[in-house]
Amino acid sequence: MAELAKDGTEMLIAAAHGMQQKSYAPYSDFQVGAALLTGSGQIFTGCNIENSAYSPSICAERTAIFKAVSEGERDFKAIAIVGGKNREIGDLCFPCGVCRQVMAEFCDPDEFMIVNGRSEDDYIVYSLREMLPHAGYVKGGNDKDSYFFGSDKV
Numbered sequence: 672m673a674e675l676a677k678d679g680t681e682m683l684i685a686a687a688h689g690m691q692q693k694s695y696a697p698y699s700d701f702q703v704g705a706a707l708l709t710g711s712g713q714i715f716t717g718c719n720i721e722n723s724a725y726s727p728s729i730c731a732e733r734t735a736i737f738k739a740v741s742e743g744e745r746d747f748k749a750i751a752i753v754g755g756k757n758r759e760i761g762d763l764c765f766p767c768g769v770c771r772q773v774m775a776e777f778c779d780p781d782e783f784m785i786v787n788g789r790s791e792d793d794y795i796v797y798s799l800r801e802m803l804p805h806a807g808y809v810k811g812g813n814d815k816d817s818y819f820f821g822s823d824k825v
């Protein structure tokens with residue numbers, strides 16, 4: 672399992688907290704920020720963006736991942752996530768199932784780290800596999816020969 676340096680982890684959480692300030696969450700009043708670290712050391716950030724029709728809403732994690740992919744990045748090492756009301760970090764904020772599946776599309780399940788922060792120096796780190804065991808894949812995705820739907824990257 673990959674390890675993240677403590678200072679790097681704290682920097683990612685700080686970036687996620689910065690993005691939490693930009694959240695548009697008038698319906699839930701639960702603001703989330705995410706910061707995604709790429710293999711080249713770049714950081715892409717995202718916040719949750721809600722919509723009055725609910726379905727068009729998007730999570731902070733997918734905002735960050737889609738921003739990165741749209742800029743040509745597909746090599747991801749870690750993502751930090753913070754969330755809470757009043758734009759403050761509350762308790763741990765874990766990614767939803769949809770975001771976990773999007774992570775599985777691009778990230779190595781054992782190498783990609785998901786940092787769930789309570790504060791910049793209080794956090795829990797899980798691998799993607801720990802957070803999404805037995806992910807479903809369709810053959811022809813990122814690794815064209817290895818997966819088929821219902822299988823895991825084992």
Ligand SMILES: [Zn+2]
Nearest residue numbers: 730766767770
């Ligand atoms: Zn989500």
